[in-house]
Amino acid sequence: MLKQRDQSKLPNYLVLSLLALFALIPIVILFFNAVKTTVEIGRNPIGIPQEIRLDNFIQAWDQGGYAVTIRNSLIMMSSTIVASLTIAGLAAYALARLKLKGSALIAFYFLVGTSVPPQLFMVPLFVAWRQVGLINTHLGLIIIYTGLYSPFATYLLRSYMIGLPEEFIEAARIDGASNLQVFRKIILPLSWPGFLTAGLVIGLNVWNEFLFAVTFLPDPALKPVATSLFEFQGRFSRDWGLTSAGSVIMVIPIIVLFLLLQRRFIEGLTQGGLKG
């Protein structure tokens, strides 16, 4: 199967394949179980399904309230992405291009700010949000997510903007463009890959986020997919086919997006140092 010159690489491929099986088999089992009945899972817990039944998906979609929870997640994802990218785009532009005095201090501030344990500020934040009526609102969580993720986006976008050629900006300035106009007309069109990467990572984080969602959104009607699925798993803990189908519904959009845009995902997630 392998060509002559690849023979010495055989040990590499052997180890790599074993690792790939370790990563992928559990995911394959999840997909298998999603199309099995509970009876079949009892008989055949990890093997290939005898027949493919899609009933679990229909039932999970209904019982799990996915029509609502996906909408909730999408509202929070899109708002957080737009808000974070706006705030981070402006800040990154200032840090990369406007020669701010004290930008080293700001970098240090965000190093400290991003390594504070969420558990330290979560409780006071909860109390404050309760005071102003932001508990059980999407807006409350969107503000938190934007606050948590825009430093990461700033960092990522700044490294993009530093690399942009100075000539374009100079030319625009000579034409009398203001800082904001330079940002809109020159910086934004040139650094869109950075925005795409940052947006993808933020979207993924909001989709998957659990701790803040479970704390700040107890109302079932407002829950995003993650916390709603957790509750669904608890309600149908013996119905493995059903809960597996619920999980598959949650990961399918992620798998599709990830396979299409894997370079950007991997780049964004490994550069930002965000906990996933």
Next chain:
Amino acid sequence: MASSVVKTTTPAQPTTGPTQSSFLATLGRWSFILPLLVLNLIVVIIPSIFGLMLAFTDWSGYGPINFVGLQNFAALFQDRIFFKSLGNNLVWTAMFLTVPIFVGLLGAYMLSGIKRGQMFFRVAYFLPYVFASVVNSQIWRQILHPRVGIGPILAEYGIPILDFPIFGTRETALFGVAFVDGWHFWGFLVILYLSAMAAVDSELYEVARLDGATRFQQFRFVTLPSIRPTLVFTILMITIWSSLVFDYVFMMTGGGPANSSEVMGTYLYQNAFQRFDVGYAASIGVMMSLWVMLAVAGFVYLRRRGWEI
């Protein structure tokens, strides 16, 4: 603090060229970064300061706030469950500093030696990392289930090692949860190490090969020293993240059975949102912050000592 929430999006004032006074120009430049600073202040910094202060109170989350000095910390140091959690965080750190780093280095080194199929393996290893914790915990709850998992199958083949409730047994619960978290995490390390290894000068390997170095020796004396900054960085990240663990423990065992898998994150959560002992919870948050500060201080110290990290 509360009312300022609404005002976070102060519109950035554009400055118009060099004719304006330099004060206005500076103000204009700063206004670009202001929304970020204000939002971070509201969501992270100010609540963190309140978090520190609440650790010295007996507040329940409602009503008047009484300062009680170091009472919470005195109680914390006599709290067996807190020490159990702290110990579990330490065990967690030790596990994550060894197994995933070893597998990550192995995977990256093997991957750096091949060209064909590299993309496939990278995607495969990274996939669990983009899955939600709520999905990953479901996957392994089923696979490791004593009745509908691989346990009974292995037992049938005469290997009765997994046919017991791993997450429901005191001795194994923490390790089971750490395994699941580790399964979703190691691929992330592979990618980090791989990109560090790709930057290593290939001439160094040539020289090592000419000197008759085995593949392991090449790894030990060329690869490892060359990727040291990345390695140290991941050690720092793992040390910090290990103190913050929450999702997988909360979902899979809830800290049980009998607090055997309790970590500081879940114990804090329990105190804050189930027992309404906000002051006590805040003091646990302070301990977690101390852990993070120690890790960062160690990092800075190594850097001062001339380590290129």
